Amino acid sequence: MRELMQALREAAGKAILEAEDVDKLEELRIKYLGKKGEMTAILRQMGKLSAEERPVMGQLANQVRAEIEGLLEERRRAVSEAMLEKKLEREALDVTLPGEKPHLGHKHPMYNVLDQIKDIFIGMGFEILDGPEVELAAYNFDKLNIDEGHPSRDWTDTFYFTEDSQILLRTQTSPMQIHAMETRQPPIRVLAPGRVYRKDEVDATHSPMFHQIEGLVVDKGVTMADLKATLNLVVEKIYGKGTVTRFRPHHFPFTEPSCELDIQCHKCGGKGCPTCKGEGWIEILGAGMVHPKVLSGCGIDPDVYSGWAFGMGLERLAMGEYKITDLRLIFENDVRFLEQF
Ligand code: DAH
Secondary structure, X not given: OHHHHHXXXXXXXXXXXXXXXXXXXXXXXHHHHOOOOHHHHHHHHHHHOOOOHHHHHHHHHHHHHHHHHHHHHHHHHHHHHHHHHHHHHHHOOOOOOOOOOOOOOOOXXXXXXXXXXXXXXXXXXXXXXXXXXXXXXXXXXXXXXOOOOOHHHOOOOOOEOOOOOOEEEOXXXXXXXXXXXXXXXXXXXXXXXXXXXXXXXXXXXXXXXXEEEEEEEEEOOOOHHHHHHHHHHHHHHHHOOOOOEEEEEEEEOOEEEEEEEEEEOOOOOOOOOOOOOOOOEEEEEEEEEEOHHHHHHOOOOOOOOEEEEEEEEHXXXXXXXXXXXXXXXXXXXXXXXXOOO
């Protein structure tokens, strides 16, 4: 029994020194000194001993128990200290390390293009206007000479708020022409960029929300020559000197005469390619001389004043400038896309 007790003492001592954490130590305490532990198992054999040997064995057992308890306590303290040290090390803050820079966003690529266009017009003395996206049918249609029966007024094309089709999400920035003329006296030179809404299905070239830029000039003696000269200048500033333009007759209810402005495809030089869909030309805006009915409806005498106006899609312009092939990328706000600009 003496040997067994010695062996227990040695085994326990070795195991305790190898224990790496407090849980393991508790496990060892139960294994060696617990009620069903190895010490108990040895002491069960006390019955076999003689009366003289028993107290000696008892004393030895107490001694071994005390020793093991002492070792456990010592190791527990050491392990706890090591654990604390490790924890502190892990959580230590090195104040000499360079800080993490906060991630700064930047302007959306489309708004870079818009800023560029605003700059061009501000340079020519235009005033930048902001206006309502929730609009009256009177401003979006009637005052722009767009009659009741016009297809763009259809419920399938326009988002209406009211059953009587009087309040809507503007389908174009042209109502800003009316707001400008109702609140200003000529000479008027305004640029009104903003969101517009149409019931279009989303695809690579369509979105129910997009941006237009409206321009309006009203003064004495304004002619189609002013329209052409100004827009040619703007095109050169955006697309570069020598860009070839074409003014093509068109129809808009609020201008007379009306036209569309094409630029010769900068990719193929007019021969026809995928960028211009084989046309050789790319349409960039609608324009015209403000209709006399529209002027007089805003209290401006068409016999004294004349004006020209244009409307341009911003997304298409940005897509051309940055070679973006899918309109959806502009609105998805995926930083992996936006960070390229
Ligand atoms: N509002 C027109 C559209 O959405 C674009 C437009 C054409 C605006 C001619 C104008 C203009 O100011 O004169 O298609």
